[in-house]
Structures are given as C-alpha cells and as structure tokens.
Amino acid sequence: MQSRLLVSEIQFQTMIRRLCHQLLENHQNFNNTCLIGLQTGGVKVVNRIKTQINLFLPEVNLETGALDITFFRDDYKRRQVVVPNATQINFIIENKKVIIVDDVLFTGRTIRAALDAMLAFGRPQKVELLALVDRRYSRHLPIQPDYVGMVVDTITPESVKVSWKEIDGVDGITLLTPDNLEV
Amino acid sequence: MALSTSHLLGIKELTEGDIELLLSTAGNFKEVINRPIKKVPSLRDVTIANIFFENSTRTRLSFELAERRLSADVVNFAASSSSVSKGETLIDTVNNILAMKVDMVVMRHPHAGSAQFLAKHVKASIINAGDGAHEHPTQALLDAFSLQEKFGTLKGLKVAIIGDILHSRVALSNVYCLKKMGAIVTVCGPPTLIPNYYSHLGVSVSHNLVETLQWCDAANMLRIQLERQDIKYFPSLREYVLQFGLNMEILSRLNKKITIMHPGPINRGIEITSDVADGEHSLILQQVENGVAVRMAVLYLLAAAN
Numbered sequence: 001m002q003s004r005l006l007v008s009e010i011q012f013q014t015m016i017r018r019l020c021h022q023l024l025e026n027h028q029n030f031n032n033t034c035l036i037g038l039q040t041g042g043v044k045v046v047n048r049i050k051t052q053i054n055l056f057l058p059e060v061n062l063e064t065g066a067l068d069i070t071f072f073r074d075d076y077k078r079r080q081v082v083v084p085n086a087t088q089i090n091f092i093i094e095n096k097k098v099i100i101v102d103d104v105l106f107t108g109r110t111i112r113a114a115l116d117a118m119l120a121f122g123r124p125q126k127v128e129l130l131a132l133v134d135r136r137y138s139r140h141l142p143i144q145p146d147y148v149g150m151v152v153d154t155i156t157p158e159s160v161k162v163s164w165k166e167i168d169g170v171d172g173i174t175l176l177t178p179d180n181l182e183v
Numbered sequence: 184m185a186l187s188t189s190h191l192l193g194i195k196e197l198t199e200g201d202i203e204l205l206l207s208t209a210g211n212f213k214e215v216i217n218r219p220i221k222k223v224p225s226l227r228d229v230t231i232a233n234i235f236f237e238n239s240t241r242t243r244l245s246f247e248l249a250e251r252r253l254s255a256d257v258v259n260f261a262a263s264s265s266s267v268s269k270g271e272t273l274i275d276t277v278n279n280i281l282a283m284k285v286d287m288v289v290m291r292h293p294h295a296g297s298a299q300f301l302a303k304h305v306k307a308s309i310i311n312a313g314d315g316a317h318e319h320p321t322q323a324l325l326d327a328f329s330l331q332e333k334f335g336t337l338k339g340l341k342v343a344i345i346g347d348i349l350h351s352r353v354a355l356s357n358v359y360c361l362k363k364m365g366a367i368v369t370v371c372g373p374p375t376l377i378p379n380y381y382s383h384l385g386v387s388v389s390h391n392l393v394e395t396l397q398w399c400d401a402a403n404m405l406r407i408q409l410e411r412q413d414i415k416y417f418p419s420l421r422e423y424v425l426q427f428g429l430n431m432e433i434l435s436r437l438n439k440k441i442t443i444m445h446p447g448p449i450n451r452g453i454e455i456t457s458d459v460a461d462g463e464h465s466l467i468l469q470q471v472e473n474g475v476a477v478r479m480a481v482l483y484l485l486a487a488a489n
Binding site for chain 2: 068070071072073083084085086087092116117119120121122
C-alpha cells in the first residue's frame with residue numbers, strides 16, 4: 001500500500017477554520033441549526049467544528065448529535081455485518097436546519113441512508129451536507145455537499161484516511177493506493 | 184463481526200462472543216425503539232413466519248413487533264387453526280410455508296428438540312421461541328440484557344432462579360447464558376422440581392427461599408407450570424406458596440435490596456405477590472420492553488448470517 005499525504009496538520013486546522021467561517025456565514029448564531037455527525041468519522045468532524053466555533057463565538061450553544069446509519073444501509077446482506085455505533089440525538093430536528101457532517105464523501109450511499117435515518121427524529125426545515133473530503137467522480141447517487149474541506153480525485157480501489165490528533169497523534173488526510181493497482 | 188451460527192436453537196450452542204454481540208446490538212435497538220419513529224428498514228426484503236404450536240402472549244407479540252420494527256414481512260401461524268389438526272407433519276407444514284418464499288421461521292413447540300429437528304430438515308433460519316421444557320433462548324438473552332443494564336456487568340453477579348425448574352425452559356436457558364457470561368447461579372425450589380442434572384451445570388441447588396434471597400443480587404421467579412405437571416410434585420399449592428412464594432414481608436426482612444424478575448405470565452399470589460411484582464424492586468416490565476430490542480438484535484444478526 002502506497003500512501004501520499006494530501007493535507008498536513010497545519011492545512012488540516014486551516015481547513016476546519018475555513019469550514020467554520022462558511023457555516024457562520026450561512027447560519028450566523030446557529031439559533032435554529034444543528035449539526036449531526038455520522039458515526040464514526042463525521043462525529044469527530046462535528047466535535048472539532050463545535051470546539052472551533054466556540055473559540056470564535058463562546059456564547060453560541062451549538063446543538064450537535066451523532067447518527068449511526070447501520071440499520072438503514074442498502075447493502076445489508078451484501079457485506080459483512082457492521083457492528084452499529086450509538087445514535088445520540090437528544091433533540092427533535094422538526095423545523096430545524098440540519099447540517100449532516102461526514103469525514104469522507106464517496107458513493108453517496110451513506111448520506112442517502114442518513115437522510116432516511118434522520119427522519120426518525122422529525123422533519124427538518126432544510127438539510128445541508130458538509131464533507132471534510134469529497135472523493136469527486138465516484139458518486140452512485142445524485143448527492144452533492146454544500147461545504148467541502150477538500151476535493152480529491154480518486155479511483156475506487158484507493159481509499160482516503162483521515163487522521164485525528166486525539167486518536168492517531170496527528171491531524172491529516174492521506175491517500176492510500178494499493179501496490180498492484182493498474183491504471 | 185457476525186454470529187457463529189445461522190440459527191438460534193438454544194443458548195448452549197452460542198459462544199460468549201455471540202452473546203456479547205447480541206447484547207450490544209440489542210442496546211442499539213433499544214435506542215431505536217425509544218425514538219419518535221421506531222422503525223428501521225434493515226429487514227425489508229426478509230419474510231418471517233411465526234409458527235406457534237403452543238399458546239403465547241408476550242413472546243409472540245414481542246417477536247412480531249421486533250419483526251415489524253425491522254420492516255420484515257410477517258406471517259403468523261397458530262397450530263390450533265391450521266392443517267396440523269388434520270394430521271400434517273411438522274416438516275410438511277414448515278416446508279409448505281417455506282415454499283411461499285419465507286426466509287426465517289420463529290417457532291414455539293411443546294416438544295424439546297423440535298427446533299433442532301427443524302433446523303436439520305428445512306432450508307431456513309430457525310429461531311427457537313421455546314421448545315418444551317428445553318430452551319427459550321430469547322428469554323434468557325433478554326433477562327441477561329436487563330440484568331446487564333441494571334448492574335453494568337454480569338461477571339460475578341449472583342442470580343437465583345426460583346420455582347418450577349423442572350418444567351422451565353427459561354431456567355435452563357438462563358443457566359447457560361448466565362454461566363457463559365460469568366454470573367454465579369443458584370436454583371431454588373422443592374426437591375421434586377429441581378432435576379439432578381442441574382448440579383452438573385455448575386450451579387448451586389437450594390431448597391430454602393429466604394437463604395437464597397439473602398444470598399442473591401437478583402431473583403428470577405418462575406411460574407408453577409401446572410399444565411405440564413402430570414403428577415403431583417408437592418402436596419398442595421397452598422404449601423408451595425408458604426414455602427416458596429415471594430411476598431413483601433420476606434423481602435423487607437432481607438438486609439439488602441434485591442432485584443426481582445419474572446418471565447411471565449405471573450400467577451399473582453402464588454410464586455409472587457402483587458405488591459412485589461409491581462413494587463420498586465421489580466424489573467418485570469423492563470424485561471418486556473427489552474424483549475423487543477433483544478429479538479430485533481437476534482433477527483437482524485441472523486438475517487445477516489444467512
């Protein structure tokens with residue numbers, strides 16, 4: 001497996017700050033807006049965004065939740081059982097602006113499942129999508145993000161790894177390419 | 184991760200890892216069934232037949248709710264209103280149902296081993312919802328789940344199973360499940376209602392209710408199954424109540440608080456009085472609620488294994 005660093009730690013933190021500014025531009029004081037991170041990567045992005053926004057605006061009380069989409073996947077029985085993670089949404093999203101957050105946007109199927117799963121918590125006024133990494137040209141469904149950290153061009157056998165300081169010791173985004181890949 | 188089996192015939196066949204996976208998945212489903220919208224689409228292409236050759240209220244309703252909340256298609260079958268009464272064999276009955284493209288079968292049957300027999304002879308995932316006095320695996324799993332929820336862990340937990348052990352499939356499944364998860368188990372009841380083989384299952388045997396209650400953290404009270412008793416196992420029901428019936432007076436005399444469980448149906452005033460069954464010690468209704476979550480986990484993981 002060959003790995004290529006796409007985003008360094010400094011670039012990563014700049015990217016998070018930029019995304020926060022974009023969110024603030026559209027949602028001002030987050031009065032009627034909540035962030036829902038998809039387990040597991042999206043939840044980490046949400047935590048980082050919440051911390052950063054509170055650095056900018058300490059008075060903002062940003063509502064955040066974690067959504068697990070395992071039971072809503074459309075590839076159930078076509079792959080190994082995925083052990084679910086916890087869903088924690090302690091508020092009703094009825095009539096709220098919801099921003100779904102994921103770390104890597106690839107085929108779009110996870111987001112489709114998230115849209116289904118989210119409806120159990122109410123009917124949102126508007127739904128937006130934030131992806132830290134958008135793997136362009138690999139979508140299976142007509143789903144596009146509203147906020148993007150970075151766009152990468154990849155092919156299916158490749159994978160994108162997002163590293164987190166609190167888990168991996170360093171923030172960063174890496175492209176992993178299998179050795180025997182024939183392009 | 185996946186289950187090591189494609190059927191749920193009994194707890195005896197499950198590994199410790201299977202039980203842990205089932206209980207942790209049940210935790211996720213408990214969160215799902217407490218949402219405003221309690222349904223998930225996981226099993227929308229799966230058809231499940233509930234085949235009940237014996238009466239049931241809780242188990243059957245609980246399975247059906249679990250199936251519907253997973254979006255499975257459900258067909259129900261009660262032996263009393265079927266061709267079984269015209270002499271059809273079990274395999275024929277089930278194969279006819281499976282010919283209508285059914286993927287999973289939930290079966291309760293009065294004969295021990297019927298679920299194993301069916302699993303050998305038909306091509307579908309079989310879930311045992313109680314076979315005679317043998318096993319009732321989903322009840323044991325929901326009891327374990329309720330205890331784990333209450334106490335945090337089953338390791339080292341002292342659990343007493345009290346009552347008609349001889350005729351109870353709940354007792355045997357509970358013993359297997361609790362032992363595999365590291366709990367310490369005592370069975371308690373009249374000597375005539377505790378079979379000898381229980382002493383070989385790694386559990387203690389007691390015939391003294393108060394001593395057992397004083398020892399345990401949780402007591403699972405079992406019903407006297409008069410319908411399965413072909414001979415007299417104790418002189419009279421009144422004497423049984425005096426010796427093994429749990430009431431508030433006995434509970435308040437203990438120098439600690441213990442948790443009371445019951446798999447249902449309750450015979451109020453016999454194995455347990457109403458004030459205990461409905462009191463603060465009781466976990467009985469939580470058990471019923473957890474039953475749906477545990478059965479959703481069983482169906483979900485078995486459907487994936489097939």
